[in-house]
Amino acid sequence: MTLEDDPLGPLDPDFAASFRRDDRRPPCQLYLISPGQVGGDFPDRLACALDAGSAAAFQLRVKDVDQHQLAKLAEPLQRICADRDVAFIVNDSISLAKRLGADGVHLGQEDGDAREARAVLGPSAQIGVTCHDSRHLAMEAGEAGADYVAFGSFYPTTTKTVSHRPEPVILSWWSALFEIPSVAIGGITPDNAAPLIAAGADFIAVSGAVWNGDEAAAMAAFAALLGD
Numbered sequence: 001m002t003l004e005d006d007p008l009g010p011l012d013p014d015f016a017a018s019f020r021r022d023d024r025r026p027p028c029q030l031y032l033i034s035p036g037q038v039g040g041d042f043p044d045r046l047a048c049a050l051d052a053g054s055a056a057a058f059q060l061r062v063k064d065v066d067q068h069q070l071a072k073l074a075e076p077l078q079r080i081c082a083d084r085d086v087a088f089i090v091n092d093s094i095s096l097a098k099r100l101g102a103d104g105v106h107l108g109q110e111d112g113d114a115r116e117a118r119a120v121l122g123p124s125a126q127i128g129v130t131c132h133d134s135r136h137l138a139m140e141a142g143e144a145g146a147d148y149v150a151f152g153s154f155y156p157t158t159t160k161t162v163s164h165r166p167e168p169v170i171l172s173w174w175s176a177l178f179e180i181p182s183v184a185i186g187g188i189t190p191d192n193a194a195p196l197i198a199a200g201a202d203f204i205a206v207s208g209a210v211w212n213g214d215e216a217a218a219m220a221a222f223a224a225l226l227g228d
Helices: 014-018 042-052 067-083 095-099 114-119 135-143 169-176 194-199 216-226
Strands: 031-034 055-060 087-091 104-107 127-131 146-153 180-187 202-208
Touching: 014 169, 014 202, 031 216, 042 067, 042 135, 042 194, 055 067, 067 087, 067 095, 087 095, 087 127, 095 104, 095 114, 104 114, 114 127, 114 202, 127 135, 135 146, 135 169, 146 202, 169 180, 169 194, 202 216
Parallel strands: 031 055, 031 202, 055 087, 087 104, 104 127, 127 146, 146 180, 180 202
Antiparallel strands: none
């Protein structure tokens, strides 16, 4: 689905020009996503990153690993996050989130429903839903009980195949109308994040910008940008 396909129709580009972030909303925060491999020295890298700059959440996003093995890999990462008061979120799998006692789960459009996740994980779980570039999908997620909605990819990324490219104005529209937080995702770096923050993102989700180089330097750069 593209914005042109969205049942709500295209957004007025002038909406962004008149947007002003509600001062009652908390400042934008960092949402850190794992690389595809989290074995080896990755626990040390995660600890280094979180000690260099704050993150509200860390998402375990690993593909093509069986759940038993992934649960083992997750254990030290979960402890590192807990020690630093960072929410530990599992990507895609409600069952793995339940098994680990994770703080929440992030669901793609093919990974289940927020209502199902709530029933399995309980009232305190943080449930996020990928909504690509669709206001309609985001509203559906909110109605289903999601705690946040994720829009993207805003920039080119090598982390995953991109077929949806929203404009930042979708963040402005969401922020103006709904209290549920929004997450901006896709190719975000310290150099290109500012327009998304200004547009109203409550969280910026980052992965390659941190893990493809010096994680401590990258986290410090994001912290400076976010005023942490």
